[in-house]
Amino acid sequence: MMEATIPAIPVMAVAIRSPGYWKTVLLRFARDPLAVAAAAVVLLLILMAIFAPWLAPNDPLQGMTLRRLKPPGTEGYPLGTDELGRDMLSRLIYGARISLFMGIVPVFCALFIGAFIGITAGYAGGWLNTVLMRTIDVFFAFPSVLLAVAMAGALGPGIFNGMLALTLVFIPPIARVAESVTTSVRSLDYVEAARASGASAMLIIRKHVLGNVLGPIFVYAMSLIAVSMILASGLSFLGLGVKPPQPDWGLMLNTLRTALYTQPLLCALPGVMIFITSISFNLMTDGLRSAMDIKA
Amino acid sequence: MGDTATEKPVQAGAAATAALLSIENLRVTFTGLSKPVTAVDGVDLALARGEVVALLGESGSGKSVTLRSILRLHAANKTRIEGRIHVDGVDVMALSPGELAQFRGKTVSMVFQEPMLALDPVYTVGQQIIEALRRHEPLSKTEARRRALALFEQVRIPSPDRRLDAYPHEMSGGMRQRAMIALALSCNPRVLLADEPTTALDATVQVQILLLLRDLQRQLGLAMIFVTHDISVAVEVADRVAVMYAGRIVEMGAVRDVVRRPRHPYTIGLLSTRAHGGKLAGTRLPAIPGSPPDLANLPPGCPYAPRCAHAADVCRAATPPPVTVAEGHVVRCARTDATASL
Amino acid sequence: MTPLLEVRGLEKRFTVKKGLFGGVRSYVSAVDGLDFDLHEGETLGVVGESGCGKSTTARLLLHLMKPTAGSIRFAGHAVGSPNLPLKEFRRQIQMVFQDSYASLNPRLTVEESIAFGPMVHGTARREAVPRAHALLDRVGLHPARFAGRFTHELSGGQRQRVNIARALAFRPRVLVLDEAVSALDKSVEAQVINLLLDLKEEFSLTYIVISHDLEVVRFMSSRVLVMYLGRVAELAPTETLYTQSRHPYTTALLGSLLSMDPDRRTEAAPISGDPPNPIDPPAGCRFHTRCPYAEAVCSRSAPVLTVEGAHAVACHRHNAASGSSGASQTEAV
Numbered sequence: 029m030m031e032a033t034i035p036a037i038p039v040m041a042v043a044i045r046s047p048g049y050w051k052t053v054l055l056r057f058a059r060d061p062l063a064v065a066a067a068a069v070v071l072l073l074i075l076m077a078i079f080a081p082w083l084a085p086n087d088p089l090q091g092m093t094l095r096r097l098k099p100p101g102t103e104g105y106p107l108g109t110d111e112l113g114r115d116m117l118s119r120l121i122y123g124a125r126i127s128l129f130m131g132i133v134p135v136f137c138a139l140f141i142g143a144f145i146g147i148t149a150g151y152a153g154g155w156l157n158t159v160l161m162r163t164i165d166v167f168f169a170f171p172s173v174l175l176a177v178a179m180a181g182a183l184g185p186g187i188f189n190g191m192l193a194l195t196l197v198f199i200p201p202i203a204r205v206a207e208s209v210t211t212s213v214r215s216l217d218y219v220e221a222a223r224a225s226g227a228s229a230m231l232i233i234r235k236h237v238l239g240n241v242l243g244p245i246f247v248y249a250m251s252l253i254a255v256s257m258i259l260a261s262g263l264s265f266l267g268l269g270v271k272p273p274q275p276d277w278g279l280m281l282n283t284l285r286t287a288l289y290t291q292p293l294l295c296a297l298p299g300v301m302i303f304i305t306s307i308s309f310n311l312m313t314d315g316l317r318s319a320m321d322i323k324a
Numbered sequence: 325m326g327d328t329a330t331e332k333p334v335q336a337g338a339a340a341t342a343a344l345l346s347i348e349n350l351r352v353t354f355t356g357l358s359k360p361v362t363a364v365d366g367v368d369l370a371l372a373r374g375e376v377v378a379l380l381g382e383s384g385s386g387k388s389v390t391l392r393s394i395l396r397l398h399a400a401n402k403t404r405i406e407g408r409i410h411v412d413g414v415d416v417m418a419l420s421p422g423e424l425a426q427f428r429g430k431t432v433s434m435v436f437q438e439p440m441l442a443l444d445p446v447y448t449v450g451q452q453i454i455e456a457l458r459r460h461e462p463l464s465k466t467e468a469r470r471r472a473l474a475l476f477e478q479v480r481i482p483s484p485d486r487r488l489d490a491y492p493h494e495m496s497g498g499m500r501q502r503a504m505i506a507l508a509l510s511c512n513p514r515v516l517l518a519d520e521p522t523t524a525l526d527a528t529v530q531v532q533i534l535l536l537l538r539d540l541q542r543q544l545g546l547a548m549i550f551v552t553h554d555i556s557v558a559v560e561v562a563d564r565v566a567v568m569y570a571g572r573i574v575e576m577g578a579v580r581d582v583v584r585r586p587r588h589p590y591t592i593g594l595l596s597t598r599a600h601g602g603k604l605a606g607t608r609l610p611a612i613p614g615s616p617p618d619l620a621n622l623p624p625g626c627p628y629a630p631r632c633a634h635a636a637d638v639c640r641a642a643t644p645p646p647v648t649v650a651e652g653h654v655v656r657c658a659r660t661d662a663t664a665s666l
Numbered sequence: 667m668t669p670l671l672e673v674r675g676l677e678k679r680f681t682v683k684k685g686l687f688g689g690v691r692s693y694v695s696a697v698d699g700l701d702f703d704l705h706e707g708e709t710l711g712v713v714g715e716s717g718c719g720k721s722t723t724a725r726l727l728l729h730l731m732k733p734t735a736g737s738i739r740f741a742g743h744a745v746g747s748p749n750l751p752l753k754e755f756r757r758q759i760q761m762v763f764q765d766s767y768a769s770l771n772p773r774l775t776v777e778e779s780i781a782f783g784p785m786v787h788g789t790a791r792r793e794a795v796p797r798a799h800a801l802l803d804r805v806g807l808h809p810a811r812f813a814g815r816f817t818h819e820l821s822g823g824q825r826q827r828v829n830i831a832r833a834l835a836f837r838p839r840v841l842v843l844d845e846a847v848s849a850l851d852k853s854v855e856a857q858v859i860n861l862l863l864d865l866k867e868e869f870s871l872t873y874i875v876i877s878h879d880l881e882v883v884r885f886m887s888s889r890v891l892v893m894y895l896g897r898v899a900e901l902a903p904t905e906t907l908y909t910q911s912r913h914p915y916t917t918a919l920l921g922s923l924l925s926m927d928p929d930r931r932t933e934a935a936p937i938s939g940d941p942p943n944p945i946d947p948p949a950g951c952r953f954h955t956r957c958p959y960a961e962a963v964c965s966r967s968a969p970v971l972t973v974e975g976a977h978a979v980a981c982h983r984h985n986a987a988s989g990s991s992g993a994s995q996t997e998a999v
Binding site for chain 1: 725728730752753754755756757760761763765768769770771772773774775782783786787814815816819832836
């Protein structure tokens with residue numbers, strides 16, 4: 029690349045425009061086979077959840093006690109039946125709906141609230157930062173499982189209460205990450221230069237801070253989806269959160285406990301689904317994080 | 325490079341017997357990136373006992389990579405090293421990991437640019453020197469500490485006994501660099517490699533460290549390879565200078581010859597862009613046009629041709645072979661006729 | 667003619683340790699009593715080693731930090747006064763930072779970065795973008811090739827040119843160059859220095875060049891200010907400073923320049939020891955612990971800035987009133 033005018037190099041007739049930031053990230057992401065595979069799995073799971081009524085062979089709620097605890101491979105029931113005679117395959121497919129819902133929605137709600145708190149605290153600094161972050165720290169001091177259980181227990185069982193509890197659990201870590209990223213971006217020279225330009229604080233945040241801060245916060249939040257799913261499963265397992273007879277992977281783990289010694293394969297199935305989903309989300313967010321790390 | 329292959333081995337052979345360190349046709353390619361990059365492309369260097377050679381160049385010239393290859397510091401799975409490196413009769417490329425660990429520190433030792441990065445922050449400097457000593461020699465803790473104290477006195481650290489128990493972050497920049505020099509010299513190496521040891525230091529400290537290195541080199545008869553981007557550092561410390569560009573040595577000779585009668589257009593350019601003295605004030609600096617080379621996309625022929633005022637078609641056709649312009653003064657240029665009169 | 671910048675008694679303290687109930691236990695005086703003027707059209711060089719406070723001074727001048735004490739007046743007005751609102755001040759004085767990579771928002775294209783400034787000050791986008799293109803051309807970057815690129819695609823020299831274009835987009839009167847060429851390769855550094863000198867003439871700018879590189883400062887400046895631990899050590903026209911320095915620190919600093927003559931190498935370092943820690947500076951004259959001419963009075967009281975024509979020194983030996991034995995001897999100079 030040369031700036032001095034040397035006659036041998038022809039003048040560019042067409043302007044060079046680089047692909048935008050997110051497009052570059054997408055291109056880099058696409059070159060990572062593991063991340064792409066993980067993203068494909070996540071997509072499949074989401075599609076499975078959406079199209080459950082068309083995919084499930086049987087009614088997930090209807091069971092015949094005559095046919096309870098049939099092993100996988102039984103005719104008519106590819107993955108067997110649970111303790112009430114309900115088709116495991118259908119319940120697993122329908123279960124994806126609630127499990128994914130309880131994984132994604134609380135995290136996104138927490139993302140909005142936590143990012144707002146964290147970015148404000150990070151940019152403002154000073155006493156506002158101290159007040160906000162120390163309040164957050166109080167909640168952060170509780171282990172997340174304990175906090176989720178305590179809140180869900182106080183609010184009572186039910187999906188909505190479970191999601192509320194999970195949202196509250198995830199706000200502190202997201203706020204902390206948001207504050208730390210914002211503080212580090214704020215001290216960079218280009219933000220100083222923006223301050224030196226006379227721009228108002230809102231303009232600086234909008235133009236210079238947000239774009240560089242939302243990325244890492246988003247990636248961190250995505251990595252919490254898997255945690256949220258597992259926590260939701262845990263809540264259901266404990267009897268909080270999802271109520272029977274709704275199909276939910278965590279709840280299924282609980283109710284199938286009784287069959288642990290007679291039909292161990294049946295018990296493992298919901299756990300396998302949780303495992304596949306959470307590991308796919310994790311690998312996908314890892315790939316996204318690497319793709320966003322664009323160095324010169 | 326074909327025509328040089330016939331002359332080089334003879335010279336290298338003769339030099340190798342006398343030289344303490346010899347590098348022959350070193351080629352270092354980094355394979356871990358999206359496109360393989362050849363950072364060093366055919367470097368030949370011979371270092372005699374007690375001699376100081378400066379490797380001078382800018383970013384991307386390959387000077388640091390050359391230095392690190394001598395100690396095999398690059399990640400083995402991401403780097404491909406071709407060529408031969410011999411130190412004191414030992415073939416460095418053939419060393420096993422255990423032999424390499426013995427080699428590092430005892431035969432060849434290195435001083436880095438940023439001591440804060442090279443020293444372990446959770447141990448005191450004394451502990452690190454003692455550890456290095458006891459690794460290479462059977463010493464008791466007390467003996468090792470005595471040796472460390474002597475080293476600190478040698479590098480002129482005030483209150484050395486107290487400083488042995490200091491952590492790296494408790495010391496000032498100059499002090500840390502002295503501690504690192506002490507660490508490097510602890511096992512009495514034959515060769516000392518210095519990778520821009522004074523670049524990160526203030527001017528008043530830089531001159532102290534350079535003089536210290538020069539005095540220590542004379543006292544101990546060390547052979548040194550000094551990497552720098554600053555010509556004046558080379559002038560102060562080196563006997564010979566090798567100017568590097570795009571992974572090759574483009575000019576090499578005694579420091580007097582290279583600085584007073586430079587023959588490669590790049591060296592000439594570097595020397596004239598120095599904003600020295602009040603003589604040039606009010607005018608413009610004679611600048612080298614263009615940017616440093618992109619190692620992933622080198623043009624065919626001489627890598628400096630795009631920026632060279634004397635470039636001709638012969639330069640762009642093939643990499644110029646080395647030309648001896650004076651006793652011990654070699655230049656890789658096809659246009660030395662043009663630079664003779666400057 | 668009113669000086670463009672008048673700095674009086676500038677101080678900036680950073681708290682290091684807070685006491686149990688908020689009281690300040692110890693602090694660093696990064697800038698401790700700075701006095702100087704900046705005249706229109708000149709290039710003022712500021713030199714000093716790490717800890718001398720030159721970068722803090724740059725940020726104080728741009729009002730990126732609030733001074734602990736002292737005043738800065740621009741063209742005769744206090745910043746923030748009705749005659750000179752802060753936003754207007756920000757348009758008049760701009761800075762080029764040392765780290766060319768961190769000074770540019772990695773999310774914005776080159777033209778967006780340059781056009782941001784004028785747009786903040788009310789220029790419409792359809793006018794600001796062509797101005798950005800024109801400036802890119804002026805700094806030697808072909809607009810068609812560079813306007814749509816991102817920071818990480820440019821080399822160090824190219825990034826610094828973008829930074830200069832970005833600062834010039836405001837049409838400022840003063841440009842502060844904070845180690846603007848230090849991180850560049852020598853061959854590129856010369857190009858950027860030449861560009862800066864051309865631009866200064868073309869746009870009638872006033873420069874403050876902050877650098878640790880004495881040769882660069884000598885080449886570019888008309889006057890040079892030497893700082894030591896937050897205070898002025900010496901201030902003089904460039905050639906006077908470099909050939910007839912009076913402050914022992916300036917002399918030592920100049921003596922630390924390495925030789926370019928292989929037959930006349932430096933034999934001894936002019937001063938020993940490291941630059942002291944700004945947290946715990948020596949009493950009296952800050953330099954007296956390393957000064958070869960130090961006397962009793964030097965450890966007792968801090969020297970005042972003695973002005974003689976265009977040459978100002980803060981040293982007891984050059985101040986007849988200080989009672990230093992050296993003063994009467996150096997008077998003859």
